[in-house]
Amino acid sequence: MRATATLARSLPSARAVAASVTDPEMPMLTLEDLGVLRGVEVAEGGRVVVTITPTYSGCPAMATMRDDLVHRLQDAGFAHVDVRVSLHPAWSSDWISPRGRQALADHGLSAPGPASRHDGPIPLSFLPTRRSLVCPRCGSDDVDLTSEFGSTACKALYRCTGCLEPFEHVKEI
Amino acid sequence: MSTPDPSHVPDHDSVYDGLLGGDDSHWAFGTDFEDPLAGVDTTVPDGVDHRDLATYCLMLGDDALVLSQRLSQWCSNAPDLEEDIALANIALDLLGQARLLLARAAAADPTVVPALPEGSPAPPEDALAFFRDDRDFRNVRLVESDNGDFAVTMARLLLFSTWRLALFQRLTDSRDHVLSAVAAKGVKEMTYHRDYAARWFLTLARGTEESRRRLVSGLSATWPLRAELFSAHDVEVRVARAGVGVDPSTVADEVDVLLEQVFASSGIDRPEVAPLAGVQRRTGRDGLHTEAFSLLLAELQVVARAHPMGTW
Numbered sequence: 001m002r003a004t005a006t007l008a009r010s011l012p013s014a015r016a017v018a019a020s021v022t023d024p025e026m027p028m029l030t031l032e033d034l035g036v037l038r039g040v041e042v043a044e045g046g047r048v049v050v051t052i053t054p055t056y057s058g059c060p061a062m063a064t065m066r067d068d069l070v071h072r073l074q075d076a077g078f079a080h081v082d083v084r085v086s087l088h089p090a091w092s093s094d095w096i097s098p099r100g101r102q103a104l105a106d107h108g109l110s111a112p113g114p115a116s117r118h119d120g121p122i123p124l125s126f127l128p129t130r131r132s133l134v135c136p137r138c139g140s141d142d143v144d145l146t147s148e149f150g151s152t153a154c155k156a157l158y159r160c161t162g163c164l165e166p167f168e169h170v171k172e173i
Numbered sequence: 174m175s176t177p178d179p180s181h182v183p184d185h186d187s188v189y190d191g192l193l194g195g196d197d198s199h200w201a202f203g204t205d206f207e208d209p210l211a212g213v214d215t216t217v218p219d220g221v222d223h224r225d226l227a228t229y230c231l232m233l234g235d236d237a238l239v240l241s242q243r244l245s246q247w248c249s250n251a252p253d254l255e256e257d258i259a260l261a262n263i264a265l266d267l268l269g270q271a272r273l274l275l276a277r278a279a280a281a282d283p284t285v286v287p288a289l290p291e292g293s294p295a296p297p298e299d300a301l302a303f304f305r306d307d308r309d310f311r312n313v314r315l316v317e318s319d320n321g322d323f324a325v326t327m328a329r330l331l332l333f334s335t336w337r338l339a340l341f342q343r344l345t346d347s348r349d350h351v352l353s354a355v356a357a358k359g360v361k362e363m364t365y366h367r368d369y370a371a372r373w374f375l376t377l378a379r380g381t382e383e384s385r386r387r388l389v390s391g392l393s394a395t396w397p398l399r400a401e402l403f404s405a406h407d408v409e410v411r412v413a414r415a416g417v418g419v420d421p422s423t424v425a426d427e428v429d430v431l432l433e434q435v436f437a438s439s440g441i442d443r444p445e446v447a448p449l450a451g452v453q454r455r456t457g458r459d460g461l462h463t464e465a466f467s468l469l470l471a472e473l474q475v476v477a478r479a480h481p482m483g484t485w
Contacts, residue, residue, distance in 0.1 A: 057358050058269025084212025087354035124431055125368045126375055148365055149259035173361045
């Protein structure tokens, strides 16, 4: 046990453990694939410092992510784990990795397109956001936006007019 | 999975204990929330009065907290499921902003946090939300008024989110790193809120005779509370001068242009209703609120106040 714990006290190992922790609301995504994991460091004495950033200001999953990181790293032999919050730069859906996008699609969720960027005042948009999406179930591009707000802060609701199934789209932000 | 040996069943306090899987920190049953600013540099920038910065954070944080509470009252009462979910989402974003801003206020000047019984586990942002009296809240009165019908709620959300988005865009340049980060994140979220409100405004205005009647009436009921958004309090002027805050009067023109765009598209005239007066010119930013606020605050705080030693 002691040998394993000593062996585990290395940066690559801590990074690998932290990178494998999954999002509590979208468990097909690791925190790394989601772009929430911003850094892993091992300080003097084997203390691990993990930095994460919230997706949305009020995302209730943050507390769970923090707990999961601490427990998984402790199970891997890191006795002291600090989870820190990084507010800047603000999370963007652009940070979801290609592997994360594939995992979303494999689980029936539509991945976000590129987030828009603005200099100066943000123009008002009266029309529903136009996105070129395909239904993650049947591949039809004949889809309707039901709502820009969904079951979690990061998702919009769609329905496919081809297969008639509803699906969720991870919003651009 | 194995069937427990009945002779070794431990004493259970709760029938839910078995669901925890041995991990009693499981989030679904409450977790001890840690500092939302853990690891964030909360040093107050040079030349900034700590009390002013804290008060300013309370102003912006209380706006978000109180509107979040109001919007949450729609939960299970909205016209349809999509709107129910949308309003809850917007409320959640605002609650997240409130939490960060109240935590920032407490970090800038701990003396703004009300004293709790020795050993109370309430973090500073909870102490600020649940244990301050109405006179210590610095929110504008716009956010505390009753929800009214859906049209009133949309008119208010349009006025509020158009104003706050313009303000937060400027606040991203704050010398205070926490405020600039909260603002940058808020801008992304509130773009969705504002567009949602503007679309509903247009839909109600161009919908049926009844929906239009309700919208016009909702807008004129809300309009008297609009002016307060743009009238700069002394604290706002000082933090703006110190480079950490934004003087709200500077966003008035930009907000007006956007509102005119919504009114023109909706075929709605800009209301001509006088602003709601303060008491000896004191308004929400000074801690003077309307009757509706006392009731809202009682509902928000009653459980926490009954259990100051509670862990949630």
